[in-house]
Amino acid sequence: MGLFITKPKNEFPETRIGTLPARPPIPAKISLENVSVRFDTRQGQPAALENVSLSIQAGEFVCLVGPSGCGKSTLLNIMAGLLAADEGQAFKDGAPITKAGPDRAVIFQEAALFPWLTAVQNVEFALKTVRNRKVRRERALEQLQMVHLSRFAHSYPHELSGGMRQRVAIARALALDPDVLLMDEPFAALDAQTRDLLIEEVQRIWLETRKTVVFVTHNVLEAVTLGDRVICMGARPGCIKQELNITLERPRAVEDPDTARFAQRILANLKDEIAKIVREESDYVEAERARGRDGDPNRVLYPNAGTMGDGI
Amino acid sequence: MVTPIAFFILMLALWETGYRREWWNSTLFPGPLEVWQALASGVKDGSLILATKISLLRLLIAFGIALMLGTLLGILNGTVPAVRRAIGPLALGLQTLPSICWLPLAVVWFGASEKAILFVTLMGALLAVTIAVSDGIRNIPPLYLRAAKMMGASGPRLYKEVLIPAAFPAIISGAKQGWAFAWRSLMAGELLSVSSGALGLGQTLMRGRDLNDMSQVLAVMTILIAIGVVADRLLFTQLENRVRRRWGLASP
Numbered sequence: 001m002g003l004f005i006t007k008p009k010n011e012f013p014e015t016r017i018g019t020l021p022a023r024p025p026i027p028a029k030i031s032l033e034n035v036s037v038r039f040d041t042r043q044g045q046p047a048a049l050e051n052v053s054l055s056i057q058a059g060e061f062v063c064l065v066g067p068s069g070c071g072k073s074t075l076l077n078i079m080a081g082l083l084a085a086d087e088g089q090a091f092k093d094g095a096p097i098t099k100a101g102p103d104r105a106v107i108f109q110e111a112a113l114f115p116w117l118t119a120v121q122n123v124e125f126a127l128k129t130v131r132n133r134k135v136r137r138e139r140a141l142e143q144l145q146m147v148h149l150s151r152f153a154h155s156y157p158h159e160l161s162g163g164m165r166q167r168v169a170i171a172r173a174l175a176l177d178p179d180v181l182l183m184d185e186p187f188a189a190l191d192a193q194t195r196d197l198l199i200e201e202v203q204r205i206w207l208e209t210r211k212t213v214v215f216v217t218h219n220v221l222e223a224v225t226l227g228d229r230v231i232c233m234g235a236r237p238g239c240i241k242q243e244l245n246i247t248l249e250r251p252r253a254v255e256d257p258d259t260a261r262f263a264q265r266i267l268a269n270l271k272d273e274i275a276k277i278v279r280e281e282s283d284y285v286e287a288e289r290a291r292g293r294d295g296d297p298n299r300v301l302y303p304n305a306g307t308m309g310d311g312i
Numbered sequence: 313m314v315t316p317i318a319f320f321i322l323m324l325a326l327w328e329t330g331y332r333r334e335w336w337n338s339t340l341f342p343g344p345l346e347v348w349q350a351l352a353s354g355v356k357d358g359s360l361i362l363a364t365k366i367s368l369l370r371l372l373i374a375f376g377i378a379l380m381l382g383t384l385l386g387i388l389n390g391t392v393p394a395v396r397r398a399i400g401p402l403a404l405g406l407q408t409l410p411s412i413c414w415l416p417l418a419v420v421w422f423g424a425s426e427k428a429i430l431f432v433t434l435m436g437a438l439l440a441v442t443i444a445v446s447d448g449i450r451n452i453p454p455l456y457l458r459a460a461k462m463m464g465a466s467g468p469r470l471y472k473e474v475l476i477p478a479a480f481p482a483i484i485s486g487a488k489q490g491w492a493f494a495w496r497s498l499m500a501g502e503l504l505s506v507s508s509g510a511l512g513l514g515q516t517l518m519r520g521r522d523l524n525d526m527s528q529v530l531a532v533m534t535i536l537i538a539i540g541v542v543a544d545r546l547l548f549t550q551l552e553n554r555v556r557r558r559w560g561l562a563s564p
């Protein structure tokens with residue numbers, strides 16, 4: 001049935017002290033080696049990411065899922081170069097990632113378009129290396145056409161719907177012609193229909209361009225539909241719990257029964273993580289209440305892990 | 313639109329009636345027709361036109377410098393933490409100082425001259441612009457900066473194409489405030505330095521007082537109000553609304 005559960009493996013184990021680095025001949029597109037991030041440096045506070053190692057091959061579509069606060073965005077920001085690891089190192093094509101750059105395009109949760117530019121000007125911003133203005137405009141329009149927004153090229157972001165804005169952001173990211181596309185819950189704020197449509201659009205674009213994609217999501221169904229590989233993360237401290245290869249044929253659809261079956265398996269595996277977070281939250285509220293502060297354990301969002309449906 | 317105009321006409325009529333019936337000492341507060349005549353003759357002989365031109369020129373020079381310098385300082389203050397720590401508190405402190413208080417210093421530095429008036433006007437606007445621009449830059453959502461960095465924008469391009477456009481609404485509000493401060497400072501400066509420099513509107517106002525010509529005083533005041541309304545309503549508020557509309561922000 002094609003579902004493999006593999007343990008997270010360290011591509012570059014710590015055994016190379018004194019020897020030449022045992023790098024594979026072609027380094028992974030993106031790799032993380034023992035990355036830790038600590039926002040809260042107080043004693044006893046769990047790290048946002050602890051000792052995470054991961055490697056992503058060129059052309060791979062990798063989805064990151066996990067409960068809220070488990071460090072998905074942190075991990076993505078490390079790959080983007082928008083955040084530096086406290087320990088460990090991230091590499092792209094074998095070279096350390098030190099800062100953000102157009103070779104690693106990011107699509108943020110909120111489209112992050114510039115409100116003072118029209119849709120086409122926003123895409124042109126990503127094309128500043130193209131000197132000729134006419135060529136630049138043409139290319140930007142081509143990108144907008146790819147996400148079916150030609151008619152709205154001259155609209156300002158606030159005149160577009162949330163889904164359209166996200167599509168402009170995709171067009172802008174593709175205009176950079178990046179090696180790697182990093183997407184942080186790009187469709188989380190959208191309604192279900194728009195989201196399903198965009199999922200199919202992303203799949204189509206990926207099949208056409210075969211970029212390396214890292215896609216963060218709360219939605220397991222989304223992850224299974226899109227990913228070659230789904231990486232499940234756990235929280236406190238943030239770490240990789242398990243990886244699953246999704247071998248379903250493409251193009252896939254969100255409503256396929258196979259997709260749902262895969263999603264069910266992943267959810268079952270994640271339940272423990274969710275339960276842990278719910279328990280910690282209740283404990284915290286309970287402790288606060290014992291200290292005489294306001295708080296009601298019944299007020300936490302998910303009183304038990306069973307009621308969370310397909311979202312996490 | 314009709315009600316305010318009707319109200320305005322009613323007030324004028326009441327004013328004229330009161331003046332004619334001598335409800336008050338008519339030399340101290342002349343009627344609207346007399347003020348109109350003073351205005352008309354001042355325009356006709358060119359003295360009021362010239363005074364307006366002189367004042368506006370001073371305003372434009374001082375405000376222009378304040379806008380450029382203030383934007384520059386504001387950007388520095390907003391983007392370089394060391395600068396902010398150094399001049400931030402100083403700027404806030406100086407802003408509480410009414411700018412006319414610079415006049416004695418300015419007169420000592422520059423003499424009772426054109427430069428002194430320009431300096432006072434400049435100081436009126438400079439800090440308002442600086443603080444507005446620096447606040448505008450510091451309030452830019454970090455998301456825009458991360459998006460810009462992700463697309464490889466840095467150095468001058470980051471300033472020109474991201475920081476300044478993103479802070480533009482704040483820069484316009486700063487300019488509007490700066491203009492109002494500059495205008496007040498200029499009038500204060502001109503009123504207090506009648507003898508120095510060319511005759512601007514403020515000096516003409518004081519001349520009217522010296523000659524006990526209250527209709528001239530009121531005529532100049534009318535011009536001051538007109539300039540204020542035109543600049544604020546027609547220039548800055550329009551510009552502000554246009555930017556807000558483009559950005560999709562609610563009009564205040």
Ligand SMILES: Nc1ncnc2c1ncn2[C@@H]1O[C@H](COP(=O)(O)OP(=O)(O)OP(=O)(O)O)[C@@H](O)[C@H]1O
Nearest residue numbers: 039040048067068069070071072073074075218238
């Ligand atoms: N700038 C920051 N300062 C302090 N703590 C932070 C910061 N960013 C993230 N954290 C903490 O790091 C942990 C991981 O955050 P992160 O945003 O990566 O989670 P996430 O998995 O993306 O969650 P979500 O699904 O809700 O977006 C959280 O506990 C969060 O509180």
Ligand SMILES: [Mg+2]
Nearest residue numbers: 072073074184
């Ligand atoms: Mg996140």
